[in-house]
Amino acid sequence: MTSPGQLALATSPLIAGALQALQRTTGLPVAMGGPVTAGSRALVIDQLRGTATRSLQHLRVDTGAGLGGKAVALARPSTVSDYLNAQGITHKYDRAVAPEQLRAIVALPIRVGKTTRAVLYAATRESIAFGDRVLRAAGSVATRLERDIEVEEEVRRRLAGPPAPIPRDQADLRAELLAIAGSLQDEAARAQLLAVCERLHPVPVPTGGPLTPREVDVLRLAGEGCTNDEIADRLGLLPNTVKSYLKHAMRKLGAANRVQAANRARAAGLLR
Known part of the structure; x- marks a missing residue:
């Protein structure tokens, strides 16, 4: 069975791709994020884009603390227009944020089922209120990452588990697996799933004649x-x-x- 640590490791490339998309779609210069550790519900920021220092690298953010911890606790996005002077959040991590001079920040919890699996941040060094366009773009990236993590982990669980009976037409099963493979961003997982598809015999077109x-x-x-x-x-x-x-x-x-x-x-x- 795949362990929580292995599942978290598997999401790392997905988070990296989401951070790149977050910068591109929102136009904000800084993006960062990381997984929420199983059991402790603490966030660890392990990926940074657009930062000037390493002050936030490997920062552990406890649930309810700071902006990211607030997003985890509430299970919904949280924003501030001026982090160091913001009310409504704790300032436990000001010393880590200050070297980056980050002001306006949005924190996005990544939810799979009822569990927060990661948090993404997008930020700027200006004090601004985020408009609807930026928040919609950020939310779209978060939703896509949630779906990608869910698919990735389900595929890994199925590949790691014992063979299950196939309760459906082989053609439909093979097509479903190919569709899942096409949605994966992790090259290794995609190749592994395609190898499984190859073990299913190609399904011939029924005798109704060739398609035009x-x-x-x-x-x-x-x-x-x-x-x-x-x-x-x-x-x-x-x-x-x-x-x-x-x-x-x-x-x-x-x-x-x-x-x-x-x-x-x-x-x-x-x-x-």
């Missing part, structure tokens, strides 16, 4: 979540024509709906 190039195009976009109108617009077709292509593809693949058809086509190697 247009049917493949329509299924690919349907598999990406596009509506019939969106598919029609992107391919220069009429919506009724799209429906016809989907109907024929579903019949050829023996699928009950468009999602199952897209999954089976992907599992058979027909879709990129």
